[in-house]
Amino acid sequence: MLSISLKPLSSSSFLRPLIPIPIPIPIPIASILCKSQLHVERGIEFDVGDTFFRHESAIGRDLGVLSAALHKKANGTLRLIDAMCGCGVRSIRYLAEAEVDFVIANDANQEYRGLISENLSRVVKGFEEEVKRWEVRHLDANRLMMECYLNKDFYDFIDVDSFGSDSMFLRAAIGAVKLGGLLYLTSTDGYTSGGHRPQHSLAAYGAYIRPMPFCNELGLRMLIGGALREASTLGYHVAPLFSYYSYHGPVFRTLLQVKRGKLPDNRHYSFISYCKQCGSSQAFSWGQLGKIRCPCSENVGGSCVVSGPLWTGPLHNAPYLRDMQNLASQWEWISDGVGKDLEKLLEQMVDESDPKLPPGYFKLDEIASRAKVNSPSLANIMNILHKKGYAASRSHIESNAIKTNCTMTECVSIVRELQQSLIMQQSRATL
C-alpha cells in the first residue's frame, strides 16, 4: 500500500512568479469546422477531430492507464489531472479502464471543448449518482496546477503530455500532486538529449548534455533528473517507476512517484562519462568531480566527455513493472496479438531494471567495429556475459544494444573470441 499524506504549503520559493505569460494557442481554422475523425483504442471509440493525436502513442497511454489502475487499487480512490488532453483520449481511458474517480481534462485550446466533452460523454456521464466524474477546463496547464496547489487541492495522478523540452510545467506539477502520488511526464526533444544543445538542456533541465552513443537513454535520465531538481527545491524527491522511450516523435516518458524529503546524499543524481577512445561509460558522483577520467586514457587527453547532473539510478522499479505485467495479463492485454509490443516492452524493462547495470548501453555495431569483426548475435554475447558473471540485458531503447557492467574493452575481446570459435567450427565442418 502506498501511503499518502497531504503536503503543507511550505516553500516560499514556490510562490515566485512561476506562471509564465499564458501562451496563446493558435486556433487552426480547420478546428472551427472540426472534421470528425473516429479512432478506436483498446475497444474505446473517440473522435480526434483536428486535435494533435498520434496513434503511435497508444503504448504510452496503455502504460499510464495500467499505472493509474494500480494506484487506484492500492489507495481506494484516485483523482487525476490530464493537463494537456488534446481530444481527451487519455481522460477517457483513465475513466473507463482505470476507473479513476474524477478527471480534469484540460487543454489550453478552447476550440476543443465540444470534442472533448462529446468524447468523455460517450464513455462516462459527467455525473454518476450525483457524483461528478469529470470536468473540462481550458487553462494554461501551469495555471491549473498552480491553482490546485494554492487551493491545497492535491491530486493523486498528474499526466503532462507536453511537446518539446518544456520543463516549465515540472514545478507546478510537483506542487499539485499528493505526496506518494504519481507524475507522468513527457519530453519530445531528441535533439537536446542528443547533446546538440547543451546550453538548452542546462536551462531546461539543469543538465549539460554532450553527444554520447546512448543519447536516448540520456533523454530519459535528463527528464527524471530535471524533475528531481525541481522536487528538491520543494523539499521532496522523485523515484522513477518506469521510463519509456519511443522512437515515434521521439518521445521520452517517465512515471515518477513524489516522495517526502530530499534525495539522500544526491545518490543517483550525478554525472555520466563516455570515453571516445575505448567506448566505456561510467557514472561519477559529485565527490568525484575533478577526478573524472577513463582508466584507458591516462595518456590520451580529451577522450572523455561528461554529461550531467542527471538521474544515474535504475530507470524502472522492477516489482512495480511486475504488477503492471500482471494487470495487463489480467486485462488480456498480453498475449492477445495486439498487446505483443506491450508484453515485450514490459519484459525488457524488467530486465534492464537490474541495479547492477550502469547507465548507458553498447551498440553491437560499435562493439563489432572496435573488434573489426562482423556484427555478432546479441543472444550469443549476452550468454557469454552471463556465464562470465556479468549483469547484461537488452535495452528497450535500442534493439541492437546491450546494457552490461562489463567494460567495452572486455566486450570487444569476447566478440573477437566468438568470431574465432565460429571460424574454427566452420572449418571443422568443411573438413
Ligand SMILES: C[S@@+](CC[C@H](N)C(=O)[O-])C[C@H]1O[C@@H](n2cnc3c(N)ncnc32)[C@H](O)[C@@H]1O
Ligand atoms: C501532445 S498534445 C496532447 C495529446 C494527448 N494527450 C493525447 O494523448 O492524444 C499536447 C496538447 O497540449 C495543448 N497545450 C499546449 N500548450 C498548453 C498549455 N500551456 N497548457 C495546456 N495545454 C496546452 C495543445 O493544445 C495540445 O492539444
Ligand SMILES: [Zn+2]
Ligand atoms: Zn577509455
